[in-house]
Amino acid sequence: MDLQLSDDELAFQTEAREWLAAHVPAEPLPSLDTAEGFVAHQEWERQLADARWSVVSWPTSYSGREASLVEWVVFEEEYYRAGAPGRVSQNGIFLLAPIIFDHGTPEQQDRFLPTMATGERIWAQCWSEPEAGSDLASLRSTARRDDERGGWVLNGQKTWSSRASFAHWGFGLFRSDPDAQRHAGLTYFLFPLDADGITVRPIAQLDGEAGFAEVFFEDVFVPDSDVLGAPGDGWRVAMSTAGNERGLSLRSPGRFCAAADRLVELYGERPDPAFADGVVDAWIKAQAYRLYTWGTVTRLAAGGDMGAAGSVNKVFWSELDIALHETALDLLGPEAEVGSRWLDGYTFSLSGPIYAGTNEIQRNIVAERILGLPREPKGAQR
């Protein structure tokens, strides 16, 4: 058991740290969920890509560095420590790309990955529907076969689609076999959000910004070449995304360690003993998350997979994120309600226990798949 980085990993760390120190914008960019901020963040992605820092874990043939998992975590630590901008390309590079690598055709890989790596094309995820949230498999949006044109015709409605307000393309599941039940008969589609028949209606989030949107589909044609994986196999294909989202890729420990360090600094400036425990606990939990991640990385590197441990992870980081920001607001006292980086972080953190599968669903998964408790009898099916 050891936590030492190898010489190569240390060299990688130094290179990342030096590049970030020289290039991270001194002033925070405007929010990526505004028109102006979206473009500014795309420009930042271009800068990252030019120096081959945008997708470090990808193969070199797609502008990556073939970074190991350890190096990826190291990069993320450096990234957040440097206070670098949020990743507007996150849905694509972290959620969709692993699926394109695993299930995409070589033609799809060549067509979609390069613009994803540069941030030129930003992706929105289209999972939830008005009547299918936690119970995603009950989704009703349809895909009708069109043999004549060699593709599918999409109809229905998606909602809470992250980044859809400004993004260029979307990915999501549609029911391609109307007779199949729940997880069967779903197909994974990729589609341009400016296609004929698609209407995107931005939704203002709690903070007023249009971080997500409703997406309406009215006879939208998608060619066979934009189906990811086999028709009818969409659930299995999509669930590899869900594992990524809950697990490592969306929430690297660097983000929480950097925030916890800033919280300690804030306490140093405004030491109020009433909130000392909150500061210490946030720091301890950020360290716990960092060390836990090294354990996960070791297991994955040895060929294991995240499995249901992704759910353990998701509940922990989402609750840590809220507690950490609540403590910062406590320390700010009456200033807490005034716009600040802490307030932005707090508002964002409130979405954590809801998206990527609510924490109630995650606790069910932990209880049933890790502790082996009996499944709860399900309600009547539609």
Add this chain to the structure above:
Amino acid sequence: MRFVLDEDQRDFAAALESLLAASDTVAVARAWADGDHEPGRKLWGRLAELGVTSLATEATPVEVALAFEALGRYAVPGPWVESAAYLPTALGREVDGIATLALPPHVPYALDADVADEVYVGSTPGAEVGDRVTSVDRTRHLFRVTGDGETHDDAFDLAVLATSAQLLGAGERVLADAVTYVKQRKQFGREIGSYQAIKHALADVRIALDFARPLVFGAALGEVPASAAKVAAGDAAYLASRTGLQVHGAIGYTQEFDLSLWLTKIRALVTAWGTPAFHRARLLDGLVG
């Protein structure tokens, strides 16, 4: 970078596990609580043969943490933290036989001074043993002692680590027993473990223990202060004990039911070797300076 146990460490943990699983440690603990130390002394001897008492001087803190996690999981009674973590580090040598100590203010009483061959205050032997006081944990026989002694910082940190590991093991045991129980117990025609109220409570225990473990072993590797491990393991084990009691219902509230051994031990260990408040304050001092 490999944050998992290596093969030797796994073998050692497995050897401890098989020894303890075959030792009816519940009976040992109950006898110890009633003042019959014989079974406990025999078990002490077998664990010493396996090397538990020489880990502090001859192995690394990782092995110490592994051993104490097992001692916690099996509710093994006796002044183990004192004899196998604090004193060997403070004295720079393995302890002969069973020894114990007090270290005011964090360790105000000497644990099991009636069994110990030598009683210290800090690193000073020959402490005078006074009255016994009653612990919430019937297997912990606490004694007032008089004498003076300094705190050895490294020894204190190893004792804190060992206590954290014991809490981790005790918490894991309570969770395992609670899971077994809620899969058997039926009410309203269903296993109570199929209700979300029960599932979510036990899932929270699983999550708390999963994130306490890397702090315990991270502290063993010197990545974080031992205080961080103590706070997290104490919180997680205490959550396990409260939840474990609640899902068992009235049977869990009896002394006769074995769960009581762990519920009372966890309560005692949460404040042993530095209270959570002390360790939080110590961490904050280190962070803010």
